[in-house]
Amino acid sequence: MGKAVQNDTLAPPILQVDGLNIEYQGGPHAAVAARDVSFTIRRGEIFGLVGETGSGKSTILRSIIGLLHQKAKVVSGAIRVAGHEVTGLDQAGLSDLRREHVAMIFQDPLRALNPVMTIGAQLAEVMHAAGLRDRDAVQRLIVGALERVGVADAALRMRAYPHELSGGLRQRVAIAAAMIRSPELILADEPTTALDVTIQDQILTLLYDLCRDTGMSVLLVTHDLGVVAEICDRVGVLYAGRLVETGDVARVLTAPSHPYTAALLASMPRIGERQSRLRVIPGRPPELSVPGCPFAPRCAYALAECGTIRPVLEPAGADQASACWRRDQLRTCLAEEVSVG
């Protein structure tokens, strides 16, 4: 896991998110989607952003490339991609950003591709936008791009329309399109959620290999801690719009420092660990902002002060940070909670 990054913690950052606040406006109350979110992705790193429905993970990802819903506004905070500030960019600035630095992969590749263009024509469009005009060169590059993402018979397949391809092949084409400009950062929003598990496995392997070969970084948004364990180097756990834990994947999954991470891990059924009952998290996430820790009402370890004073993300050991007052006291019991058997 993460060999390329672990030995080189000094790799420069490609993405810095600092104190990000996003609200959905227009309703009777402003709904909070992200609160004081800060994290950094270094070059060559695969960073997983996990959370349940409504935790704000997709909103945060979309804010990085200027694709927020009309009603959603970045209220405060900074987002820097390769050193350039993204918040407040106009359309021309966003186009530059998307052309030079960042590409995106969506959950549903059928909707991300144009249904009335062959996939070859769609990939050619990207090359034309880059100023490449020579037909033969474009053709060669397209075949190369498709072969690199594991599309067999690339010269034949480039004449196909998206509906003629399977879901897995479509996602490979979408990845090829994203990779053409050699972006420094790929934003992937649940890229394998719509796929069957054997195909998900293939696509995750492909993303991992591309990342290691080219040195690009990936921000992977997912609800599945299993997917995070498969390919991510570092992870951020979101709860009700706040990062409650960040850190090295191996540490967070085996020795979580926030009760929510531990509870999430313990509530996942796993092959080979049959118990008579699954652990569950009682209640559900708060819909409005609460004064203290957002997880306190559902937390098995909450004290009175947890409901009134909000903890902030602070270091909890090497390359791990937790927004929990009791992170040091709970170390052992959280590790026991997620330990196997």
Add this chain to the structure above:
Amino acid sequence: MGSGPILQLSGVSKSFRVGPRTIGRPRAQLRALDHIDLRVEAGKTLGIVGESGCGKSTLARIIVGLTRPDAGTVAYEGADLSRARRRPLAAALGLQMVFQDPYSALNPRMRIGDAILEPLLVHQIVPRAEAPGERDRLLDVVGLSPSLASRYPHELSGGQRQRVNIARALSVRPRLIVADEAASSLDVSVQGQILNLFSDLRDQLGLTLIFVSHDLNVVDHLCDRVAVMYLGRIIEEGRPSILREGALHHYTHGLASAIPQPIPGRRRAQPAISGELPSPTNPPSGCHFRTRCPARQPLCAEASPPLNPAAPDHRVACHFPRVSTPEAVGRNHAADDLTVSPSS
């Protein structure tokens, strides 16, 4: 409980016509189910797993009578239901289904209390005067407060809605419930609550459960037996240990290894199964899995392997099955037996 099969399927096949209607050319034939033989013992939980297009949902619909098979028999408590134009009421009520999307399974303009009352009154399960009490009892059984009875479906969360659907299924006192991806659209923490509810109901009411899912983690957790499907056929059937080291079919083994687990350091250099699912309208000859199988031989293209017993309680359809070490099997069977089930 545990006395004889409550449900027995023999040679069940089903085809659909798909694709554009063109004059003078027959439409493509999609073989959704190909000679399915399956027995479900009363009080046990069967998991049916497979990827999209394997026929698992068609099988679920045939079991509860929403789809009629082209061939074969579906026997519920010994009586063949597959030929009946209308199922006898006892069978129709005895077999209930819970669907994947809890919202579209409920009438959006009906209060959830009324949605549960309706089957109670229509089928005269209890005298009219006792129906509201029975409704509150059912809400309580599925872990909902009776004070929610006046709410509409849109006022509930996804997990609460699924509990309402389970209460509706339970209202007619079924003996067998088929759950088609019933927890798949829910968040992990809520999914756990619904899975626990299913295992409580099985243990308390002695229900037989058929759990259709693409999620092997869920099936391994909940089920006594597992059937693995690929392109319309059952390719392996046995104890849940077949989802671990006990797999004899190469597809079962690959599918199980492809499931992401929240355990760091499992990264493999190669995907567990390469290639794409072949077209279901034109599946490969012989063994359907041979195009993606690491152990394929010329024979696999010529003859379709029958689903034969490989061990007691274990059937597999493969000419060249994996070798499973006796120690691994023993260890896994011990793990299977750990699940406490008061009914056994």
